Amino acid sequence: MILKDNNIKITPQRLVVLEYLDKNCTHPTADEIYSYLKKKNPSLSKTTVYNALETLSKHGIIQSLTISGYELRYDLDHGMHHHFYCKICGRIVDIELKCPNVEKMKKYGHEIEEIHGYIKGICKKCLKEKDKK
Amino acid sequence: MILKDNNIKITPQRLVVLEYLDKNCTHPTADEIYSYLKKKNPSLSKTTVYNALETLSKHGIIQSLTISGYELRYDLDHGMHHHFYCKICGRIVDIELKCPNVEKMKKYGHEIEEIHGYIKGICKKCLKEKDKK
């Protein structure tokens, strides 16, 4: 399994956090993950959720999104994709676009570890709500 | 001038904030802007800097970058470009790449207001420092 593969100690807390991210592609916050898991794991600490997320991030198993600007969102790292953030409802949705710039980046001489494409605006759903008024 | 063009009330505070961003392409934080300007404008309030930055952002004169994840950075909006963030020294540098995906985004039906390309890693300079060890 992915934890053992990365020499990460297997703990029930890390397992449920990872499982949550696997089943919920909503790009949740640490607090959303914590609040949900707390129900069935009453002893779970929010610090543990933060620690687990940090460990998983460092190993490249998940990635943190800085898209909203006031909280981190988390995402299982399943291949390169971009994100759309709705300024009204706050939802973050995947955008399946290739980034053709990865190659060109090499000429700058920096070591590249992450690439994030963030698109912000008003989502289809919120646009319709607006029209009603 | 750009403030008058956008129907923004012209105040000395807004002028110095704008001038600072025009002369400093370092993608500074609100606090960096405040600390520097405070020296020659002792009555300046940090809240005013935040307010000015928000007003300028809303009118699309500047943009805020969420790249670092724990503070906002500000940038005069001079044409589409991307950003590289060094995880070691924290510097943010411009990356002059076109984004060919803008057009393709239209098919999703969302209203696009901002596009951010964030690349994260270790900058050339910090890589050299690392090698020395």
Added chain:
DNA sequence: ATGTTAAATTGTAATGATTACAATTTAGTA
């Protein structure tokens, strides 16, 4: 030029996500 007023500025207090830390528990190994 002066007066008016809605908006901007200021200082302080509050917020809220994240991190620090010390005590306790536990996963992995022998």
Added chain:
DNA sequence: TACTAAATTGTAATCATTACAATTTAACAT
């Protein structure tokens, strides 16, 4: 089963940003 380094937990601290109320001022009308 016992050992130990690492993980978990709960609480307190941090720090960027926002809320708010009192004061000042830019823009406009007289």
